[in-house]
Amino acid sequence: xxxxxxxxxxxxxxxxxxxxxxxxxxxxxxxxxxxxxxxxxxxxxxxxxxxxxxxxxxxxxxxxxxxxxxxxxxxxxxxxxxxxxxxxxxxxxxxxxxxxxxxxxxxxxxxxxxxxxxxxxxxxxxxxxxxxxxxxxxxxxxxxxxxxxxxxxxxxxxxxxxxxxxxxxxxxxxxxxxxxxxxxxxxxxxxxxxxxxxxxxxxxxxxxxxxxxxxxxxxxxxxxxxxxxxxxxxxxxxxxxxxxxxxxxxxxxxxxxxxxxxxxxxxxxxxxxxxxxxxxxxxxxxxxxxxxxxxxxxxxxxxxxxxxxxxxxxxxxxxxxxxxxxxxxxxxxxxxxxxxxxxxxxxxxxxxxxxxxxxxxxxxxxxxxx
Amino acid sequence: xxxxxxxxxxxxxxxxxxxxxxxxxxxxxxxxxxxxxxxxxxxxxxxxxxxxxxxxxxxxxxxxxxxxxxxxxxxxxxxxxxx
Amino acid sequence: xxxxxxxxxxxxxxxxxxxxxxxxxxxxxxxxxxxxxxxxxxxxxxxxxxxxxxxxxxxxxxxxxxxxxxxxxxxxxxxxxxxxxxxxxxxxxxxxxxxxxxxxxxxxxxxxxxxxxxxxxxxxxxxxxxxxxxxxxxxxxxxxxxxxxxxxxxxxxxxxxxxxxxxxxxxxxxxxxxxxxxxxxxxxxxxxxxxxxxxxxxxxxxxxxxxxxxxxxxxxxxxxxxxxxxxxxxxxxxxxxxxxxxxxxxxxxxxxxxxxxxxxxxxxxxxxxxxxxxxxxxxxxxxxxxxxx
Amino acid sequence: xxxxxxxxxxxxxxxxxxxxxxxxxxxxxxxxxxxxxxxxxxxxxxxxxxxxxxxxxxxxxxxxxxxxxxxxxxxxxxxxxxxxxxxxxxxxxxxxxxxxxxxxxxxxxxxxxxxxxxxxxxxxxxxxxxxxxxxxxxxxxxxxxxxxxxxxxxxxxxxxxxxxxxxxxxxxxxx
Numbered sequence: 044x045x046x047x048x049x050x051x052x053x054x055x056x057x058x059x060x061x062x063x064x065x066x067x068x069x070x071x072x073x074x075x076x077x078x079x080x081x082x083x084x085x086x087x088x089x090x091x092x093x094x095x096x097x098x099x100x101x102x103x104x105x106x107x108x109x110x111x112x113x114x115x116x117x118x119x120x121x122x123x124x125x126x127x128x129x130x131x132x133x134x135x136x137x138x139x140x141x142x143x144x145x146x147x148x149x150x151x152x153x154x155x156x157x158x159x160x161x162x163x164x165x166x167x168x169x170x171x172x173x174x175x176x177x178x179x180x181x182x183x184x185x186x187x188x189x190x191x192x193x194x195x196x197x198x199x200x201x202x203x204x205x206x207x208x209x210x211x212x213x214x215x216x217x218x219x220x221x222x223x224x225x226x227x228x229x230x231x232x233x234x235x236x237x238x239x240x241x242x243x244x245x246x247x248x249x250x251x252x253x254x255x256x257x258x259x260x261x262x263x264x265x266x267x268x269x270x271x272x273x274x275x276x277x278x279x280x281x282x283x284x285x286x287x288x289x290x291x292x293x294x295x296x297x298x299x300x301x302x303x304x305x306x307x308x309x310x311x312x313x314x315x316x317x318x319x320x321x322x323x324x325x326x327x328x329x330x331x332x333x334x335x336x337x338x339x340x341x342x343x344x345x346x347x348x349x350x351x352x353x354x355x356x357x358x359x360x361x362x363x364x365x366x367x368x369x370x371x372x373x374x375x376x377x378x379x380x381x382x383x384x385x386x387x388x389x390x391x392x393x394x395x396x397x398x399x400x401x402x403x404x405x406x407x408x409x410x411x412x413x
Numbered sequence: 414x415x416x417x418x419x420x421x422x423x424x425x426x427x428x429x430x431x432x433x434x435x436x437x438x439x440x441x442x443x444x445x446x447x448x449x450x451x452x453x454x455x456x457x458x459x460x461x462x463x464x465x466x467x468x469x470x471x472x473x474x475x476x477x478x479x480x481x482x483x484x485x486x487x488x489x490x491x492x493x494x495x496x
Numbered sequence: 497x498x499x500x501x502x503x504x505x506x507x508x509x510x511x512x513x514x515x516x517x518x519x520x521x522x523x524x525x526x527x528x529x530x531x532x533x534x535x536x537x538x539x540x541x542x543x544x545x546x547x548x549x550x551x552x553x554x555x556x557x558x559x560x561x562x563x564x565x566x567x568x569x570x571x572x573x574x575x576x577x578x579x580x581x582x583x584x585x586x587x588x589x590x591x592x593x594x595x596x597x598x599x600x601x602x603x604x605x606x607x608x609x610x611x612x613x614x615x616x617x618x619x620x621x622x623x624x625x626x627x628x629x630x631x632x633x634x635x636x637x638x639x640x641x642x643x644x645x646x647x648x649x650x651x652x653x654x655x656x657x658x659x660x661x662x663x664x665x666x667x668x669x670x671x672x673x674x675x676x677x678x679x680x681x682x683x684x685x686x687x688x689x690x691x692x693x694x695x696x697x698x699x700x701x702x703x704x705x706x707x708x709x710x711x712x713x714x715x716x717x718x719x720x721x722x723x724x725x726x727x728x729x730x731x732x733x734x735x736x737x738x739x740x741x742x743x744x745x746x747x748x749x750x751x752x753x754x755x756x757x758x759x760x761x762x763x764x765x766x767x768x769x770x771x772x773x774x775x776x777x778x779x780x781x782x783x784x785x786x787x788x789x
Numbered sequence: 790x791x792x793x794x795x796x797x798x799x800x801x802x803x804x805x806x807x808x809x810x811x812x813x814x815x816x817x818x819x820x821x822x823x824x825x826x827x828x829x830x831x832x833x834x835x836x837x838x839x840x841x842x843x844x845x846x847x848x849x850x851x852x853x854x855x856x857x858x859x860x861x862x863x864x865x866x867x868x869x870x871x872x873x874x875x876x877x878x879x880x881x882x883x884x885x886x887x888x889x890x891x892x893x894x895x896x897x898x899x900x901x902x903x904x905x906x907x908x909x910x911x912x913x914x915x916x917x918x919x920x921x922x923x924x925x926x927x928x929x930x931x932x933x934x935x936x937x938x939x940x941x942x943x944x945x946x947x948x949x950x951x952x953x954x955x956x957x958x959x960x961x962x963x964x
Contacts, residue, residue: 423546423547425552425554429507430545430547470508481708
């Protein structure tokens with residue numbers, strides 16, 4: 044049915060449709076509405092889940108871990124400080140090979156208190172072994188959450204998936220939302236290493252240096268295998284429901300001389316900037332990175348690249364800009380913009396492109412205007 | 414369980430921690446004359462190294478001496494291991 | 497008298513220290529719980545004594561989890577078993593550090609939510625696994641590696657904290673009284689909701705006594721009133737036999753303290769703290785048992 | 790793209806009005822987004838919400854700088870906020886008021902939404918509910934069709950008085 048929903052409600056609706064057996068979550072702005080809506084679904088009986096209103100995010104992830112290892116589907120949601128409070132267990136979930144799905148509403152980190160969008164929270168979890176997808180619309184929040192369950196639970200993945208949506212810009216924005224009849228789009232969960240009293244085993248006992256690295260390698264092997272699973276899942280999704288997704292969403296890139304790379308809502312807003320620039324005769328295109336782990340390949344050869352990072356790694360640089368320098372040898376004009384919900388319009392983005400200085404870093408709103 | 418090694422799952426194994434009998438400094442010696450088979454030694458053995466028939470499994474007995482200390486008949490004595 | 501099954505759920509044998517009362521406690525916990533059980537173990541001695549991958553001495557499913565996470569993990573696990581219609585016992589088996597210190601929030605949260613599992617804290621009154629650093633459960637006067645002159649503060653009253661959550665069942669126990677321990681675990685598992693058993697776990701290297709005296713040490717603790725065996729079922733307190741006897745005719749506190757190297761050279765102030773704490777606990781429990789409180 | 794900025798006070802239903810308007814536009818077969826701007830404000834503080842309506846999917850997330858329409862649910866907000874800031878040439882203003890308000894030359898329309906809500910007894914916790922009535926006024930201004938406006942109201946509220954209120958505002962607004 045076509046309706047209007049916030050990003051948070053869209054995530055909750057997808058969770059209802061995927062029907063996890065256990066949901067454990069703790070509220071935090073701007074994720075709260077997800078937790079509230081799931082609680083309502085459970086109370087009304089629309090969602091037949093065990094809902095555990097835990098006392099902290101650390102416990103939210105720990106409860107999902109305890110539930111998931113029994114072989115059932117699990118979900119949680121968090122944001123920012125909550126994500127980092129559960130950081131230990133975020134690592135644990137991946138190492139334990141548990142296909143937990145988590146929505147993270149991207150938000151800045153204090154101090155000072157800031158509840159608005161930034162990607163640094165999730166980027167700081169990038170080395171944990173979680174797959175990470177960043178969405179650009181409310182519809183995509185719903186679609187990506189559904190696909191996250193199927194991808195996480197796929198036998199050649201069996202890793203947790205984090206669905207990221209920009210705080211307020213998506214979590215609280217109301218867009219059209221078309222739900223789907225999922226039928227068998229997500230097969231029943233089968234965890235090959237589920238805990239079983241008929242077949243006792245010790246999980247995570249002491250593991251020596253001669254063995255430990257094997258399990259780390261298997262996380263990486265699964266991360267690489269997930270590329271195909273993601274492709275296959277997104278293809279089947281398009282086939283069944285008509286909406287098309289790729290690890291990178293390209294816009295007017297075919298003949299582009301300059302490409303804007305961004306994530307989340309900025310990646311969508313960049314498309315409007317591209318249209319504006321095209322009208323001026325600038326051959327611009329945009330690439331919105333959706334899957335950040337596994338990190339995708341981008342065809343940037345022979346083009347100027349403008350990267351907008353709504354994040355920063357202190358003492359290093361914008362995470363996407365530095366990543367593309369490492370993986371694609373790009374020398375981008377690295378724009379740091381939108382931190383803590385800083386307003387960045389398509390006009391601003393068009394300005395970044397017009398006045399680009401490849402190889403340099405530019406803090407929007409801090410340094411003299413481009 | 415798939416053959417793929419995804420995570421550290423350990424299987425129950427006798428002797429998982431090796432033959433802990435080698436840890437012993439003192440060995441329990443039972444005086445069968447004094448023993449009245451009350452079973453208190455087996456009850457208190459932290460490692461269940463004393464069987465129902467009150468046989469001490471010297472492959473695993475760590476020589477803690479609880480059996481000797483708790484025996485109401487003083488039927489067990491601890492003797493220095495000859496190595 | 498309770499019949500204790502012969503089955504052992506720990507294969508010979510763990511790498512616990514000789515004379516370890518944690519191992520002995522676990523033997524009886526598992527005998528009482530039986531094979532339809534999952535153990536959740538946070539970082540503690542028990543997480544390292546099971547064996548090294550790919551082998552384990554534990555012949556029962558054990559989920560080893562991060563230090564602060566045990567109670568939350570268990571609450572998720574029991575909810576999942578419930579969702580799947582399985583009647584599997586979920587038991588947290590945690591040391592005192594993972595319970596009274598870093599794990600207290602998760603424990604409190606799970607108990608407040610009425611999660612259905614049994615939490616067993618085996619208490620050797622310090623961080624034993626890492627070489628005896630003080631914990632919130634270390635008693636006054638005890639020397640640990642981080643209280644070389646003896647701890648200046650009292651043992652945290654974990655039982656009072658748990659009791660404040662009004663669980664349907666809570667008890668104390670000690671492996672020196674294995675039948676008592678066994679029947680308490682059985683009783684706890686027959687009740688729905690959050691259950692708690694606090695087990696005193698004398699530790700030869702940590703408490704500095706020779707290994708053969710582990711059982712004696714638990715008995716001395718009970719007879720001196722330093723450890724009181726009791727149950728609280730739906731709020732009703734019953735003081736168990738050995739502690740009843742100890743309340744009438746306790747042995748001198750010094751018999752317990754002098755037997756342990758950790759209390760060597762303990763100052764009179766700390767002894768007074770220990771004594772007054774023991775007396776206060778006894779008094780309070782007696783009044784509770786009589787229904788005056 | 791048609792851009793609407795809604796000025797209200799926290800608790801007056803500005804956010805719900807934005808949502809209803811977006812839903813009505815979608816029922817008209819258009820694309821629409823609604824976006825409240827959240828600060829640390831609490832009940833009673835001035836708040837702003839945005840609605841965008843277009844024939845194509847909407848990819849703009851930033852705040853509306855140049856509105857085609859400004860909707861003022863509470864005139865007292867005008868004392869503290871420059872409600873006409875960035876107004877597009879030819880932009881219009883809709884005010885919840887009993888009298889006509891001069892808006893620096895921008896066409897301005899007034900309707901007594903509060904009066905309508907009170908008349909229909911649409912009051913929650915002492916606050917008259919303006920967000921359903923306002924849809925009638927917006928329909929009269931041609932932003933959405935009245936049919937879709939009613940549909941959106943009925944989808945979100947079961948109480949029939951909400952539709953009656955919208956109809957009253959539709960009738961009372963002189964466009």
